[in-house]
Amino acid sequence: MPLIDGRTDDLAEVARAARAWHDGAALNDIRRAAPFVHLTGRFEVPDLDPARLTESEWQSMRQEAGELEYVWQETYQALIEAAQAEPTLRALYSFASYWALRFSTTTRPRLTVVGPPRAGRARSKASS
Template sequence: MARRGDPERHSPSGTLRALDRTVRGARPRPAHLTESEWQSLRQEAGELEYSWQETYQALIEAAHAEPTLRALYPFTSHWALRFSTTTRPRLTVVGPCLTANSDGTYGVGKGIVSDDLGRFPTASEAVALAVRQMTAYRRPIALGG
């Protein structure tokens, strides 16, 4: 089974359930897929058995608490939180990348393992910067493919 940070992982269980409805004739709603992906991320963050679990979970929860980010489709790559204006399988990546660092800080960057936009002591500060970077992406999520 591929982990969330694994590039071969294409779909969480919630997305698979939504896609299963497509097979039966009902078309998945992008908002439902987005909500399902957020719930999957939050659950996984709470169940991790890594030393940086609390930092990572704080980042996921802070991002989820922010309406601007919660409205975007979330996904992770190499444990970095990213956002898209489309659902899987064809993601349209927008805005910065958020990371929970092993030293307890939070990074915001243009790339996956970068904090070139800032490094912060709290998840809420990192999320606030990400939100300021997202002003151009406030539109409904579309199906990605």
């Protein structure tokens, strides 16, 4: 999952960002070195601790929802914030799939999705 992204036509800025990353700079320092860099809201989890990865994904989803430029941005942001406020859901790894909020008991790359199936994916016993 990306920790940073951004767009620029200035390859020198890209080189500065890459050098800062290579040198182990903190994310905010990379942003200062290359102003085109956008922090995604995720934080580095070097030990891949599932609880910290889950927290990082929630943080990223909140930030992304706040930055959307759609008429439904406020509704989507309210959904993310309400779900995160619920302790049972906050303990799960959150992700979006086609703007639908989903949950998993495991982190990426091997998600174990829980909750109701997506529309069109449910199968009845008669069709099994």
